[in-house]
Amino acid sequence: MPVADRARHAAGVPGEPATRDLLLFSHGFCTALTAHHVGEDRELFPAVAAAHPHLRDTLRSLEQDHSMIAHLLGALQTAVDQRAGASELDRHLEGVAAVMESHLRYEERQLLPVLETLRLDAEVSTVLGPL
Template structure:
């Protein structure tokens, strides 16, 4: 294996950390937008954009993992199948939470209700990211996966 190939392989662990960091930042920006709008008034157009953007980014990240990353990991490391199934269940749970948040945004729910939705997403998302990083970062350092980062880890 050449140095360049090794660099690309190790990069998957760095890319996962980078995407998780971007997701955390996007969530914080969205939460801040909700807090600023907590006058009890319906969500502003700007807040709707933040919420929709965050939901789309997190969902896109998880769809990429389910479609490309997890099958590649399982092929190389079949013993990780239970870990991957657990992460996929988290993805499903987060998709439901994001759908509930999206519904609240669509009906212009008050900021305090949106903040409750975001707190639920934040709790599950952070727990999921930490577990995923503990279980998969070392595996990702040696994973042979030739694909575009956005196809594997989402658009961020």
């Protein structure tokens, strides 16, 4: 089940406050995704830029996506904390899902061939977060 669908299921009945399951899911998802993006920005992207300078514009675009996603996750977390109804949470989840889908497709197209040959000295969990 895709992440957004699982979160919607945990959200419960439209118009009702978020359930405990959604609160836990949202916190865990936001924390893990944020750590993943921080690791990419701090460790992975500088290594890619050093080895493949022609990808610097791509990396800047991905970092901008990370910033946008952080903003969307912050808005989702605020809605969850304020016990927003399921329909409002669904709007937030749809926004996160749309940006994430686009981001992941672009990232895979641009970086997968490079990542197969990239050598990193850092631990995988430092680079990619606790995912």
